[in-house]
Amino acid sequence: MVTRGFFSGRxxxxxxxxxxxxxxxxxxxxxxxxxxPTPRVRTEDWSFTLKHGPRPLKKWTWAEFNALPLSRMxxxxxxxxxxxxxxxxxxxxxxxxxxxxAGIAPPTAFTLAHSFxxxxxxxxxxxxxxxxxxxxxxxxxxxxxxxxxxxxxxLVPHLYFWKSAKWLNGLQFTEHDEPGFWELRGxxxxxxxxxxxxxxxxx
Amino acid sequence: xxxAAATQSPWQMAKIIRIxxxxxxxxxxxxxxxxxxxxxxxxxxxxxxxxxxxxxxxxSYSIASAPESGGTVEVAIERxxxxxxxxxxxEVAAVGDEIELRGPLGxxxxxxxxxxxxxxxxxxxxxxxxxxxxxxxxxxxxxSVPVALVFSARIWDEVIFRxxxxxxxxxxxxxxxxxxxxxxxxxxxxxxxRRIDAQMMMQSMSRLPEPPKLAIVCGWNxxxxxxxxxxxxxxxxxxxxxxxxxxx
Numbered sequence: 001m002v003t004r005g006f007f008s009g010r011x012x013x014x015x016x017x018x019x020x021x022x023x024x025x026x027x028x029x030x031x032x033x034x035x036x037p038t039p040r041v042r043t044e045d046w047s048f049t050l051k052h053g054p055r056p057l058k059k060w061t062w063a064e065f066n067a068l069p070l071s072r073m074x075x076x077x078x079x080x081x082x083x084x085x086x087x088x089x090x091x092x093x094x095x096x097x098x099x100x101x102a103g104i105a106p107p108t109a110f111t112l113a114h115s116f117x118x119x120x121x122x123x124x125x126x127x128x129x130x131x132x133x134x135x136x137x138x139x140x141x142x143x144x145x146x147x148x149x150x151x152x153x154x155l156v157p158h159l160y161f162w163k164s165a166k167w168l169n170g171l172q173f174t175e176h177d178e179p180g181f182w183e184l185r186g187x188x189x190x191x192x193x194x195x196x197x198x199x200x201x202x203x
Numbered sequence: 204x205x206x207a208a209a210t211q212s213p214w215q216m217a218k219i220i221r222i223x224x225x226x227x228x229x230x231x232x233x234x235x236x237x238x239x240x241x242x243x244x245x246x247x248x249x250x251x252x253x254x255x256x257x258x259x260x261x262x263s264y265s266i267a268s269a270p271e272s273g274g275t276v277e278v279a280i281e282r283x284x285x286x287x288x289x290x291x292x293x294e295v296a297a298v299g300d301e302i303e304l305r306g307p308l309g310x311x312x313x314x315x316x317x318x319x320x321x322x323x324x325x326x327x328x329x330x331x332x333x334x335x336x337x338x339x340x341x342x343x344x345x346x347s348v349p350v351a352l353v354f355s356a357r358i359w360d361e362v363i364f365r366x367x368x369x370x371x372x373x374x375x376x377x378x379x380x381x382x383x384x385x386x387x388x389x390x391x392x393x394x395x396x397r398r399i400d401a402q403m404m405m406q407s408m409s410r411l412p413e414p415p416k417l418a419i420v421c422g423w424n425x426x427x428x429x430x431x432x433x434x435x436x437x438x439x440x441x442x443x444x445x446x447x448x449x450x451x
Binding site for chain 1: 212213216251252253254255256258259260261262263287291295296300301302303308309310311312424428431432434435441442444445446448449450451
């Protein structure tokens with residue numbers, strides 16, 4: 001239904017055709033969102049653990065993790081709070097390369113990403129592999145700032161950005177699709193921005 | 204704590220039944236819901252505007268009214284100069300207009316009197332809006348949970364809900380209002396005139412009978428970062444601090 005007196009205001013640039021999912025607007029800055037204070041994670045204390053259920057499969061220190069192959073991704077990102085940001089540039093380790101270093105294929109179809117502050121979010125394994133996702137270490141060529149999830153965050157750019165868990169410290173394969181922090185608090189279990197899967201009852 | 208999964212509701216038409224200017228930059232819009240919902244204090248609604256060419260803009264706004272306010276919700280909207288939706292509300296929206304609205308939304312940044320306390324609420328500018336819903340909920344429930352609200356504004360005239368908050372403070376029923384103005388001298392004896400810091404957090408918490416069980420912080424990103432650091436420096440465990448941020 002047309003809103004009386006409202007006219008298209010902040011139209012995306014014409015070269016943005018097809019790049020803005022429904023309900024999103026283009027943001028030039030980089031808003032920060034989090035459920036709590038920004039944890040200060042020192043790289044000396046940082047580790048990343050790959051798990052299958054409760055069982056650790058492999059654990060990396062910061063130095064070991066940084067010795068893995070580094071890949072680059074430039075992607076548009078979409079936050080459920082309705083901003084989108086074009087051409088964000090990241091460097092990090094593809095989930096494919098993490099799995100290769102551990103010498104495994106995904107043992108189950110589902111994962112939970114875990115963070116130092118207790119945050120967790122679920123992502124199907126198929127959305128993490130084949131070059132679709134990475135553990136990002138650099139943003140625009142520089143270490144990721146603490147507010148944006150540094151030292152390391154998950155990057156799953158094709159899903160709403162709450163799936164790209166900040167302050168990442170592990171990835172756990174689960175037998176079932178287990179809702180994480182926001183998914184337990186009203187947000188969609190999958191979160192495809194192109195289908196506007198924002199809240200639990202969105203199709 | 205109120206961490207149960209929130210149940211959503213589909214889009215509905217909500218009629219603006221009252222508009223009240225709160226400060227030079229903040230105006231409250233009172234919506235009568237066509238399908239009333241029960242929200243938790245701290246939750247937000249999404250509003251969606253549709254242009255004649257089909258273009259849509261949506262934004263989230265915190266609910267300022269208490270869950271006990273019945274079938275209407277108050278949303279206090281700050282006018283952002285480079286905004287798209289807030290200028291529409293400030294310049295175009297009128298009583299009688301119907302706006303598409305969805306909610307209540309958000310299941311983390313909430314507080315109910317049954318969650319207990321004491322609690323410390325820390326708001327910067329329009330970040331006070333969801334905290335106001337909590338304060339009003341406490342009042343509506345005649346709750347005795349000790350609550351300290353630390354509210355930072357630039358100047359006295361930008362203290363949103365000022366008269367209502369001071370009246371509640373004057374009741375001395377366990378609600379403590381601490382105002383701090385960043386660009387003007389304090390106007391009340393126990394208030395402050397500086398940015399929030401750890402000492403202010405400590406002094407504000409000393410007005411509570413015991414350390415807070417929960418700290419709830421809302422405002423612009425830089426404000427929330429600074430306030431959360433100040434709380435941590437004042438020995439509030441990080442795990443007890445909930446934040447809601449906006450802006451870049």
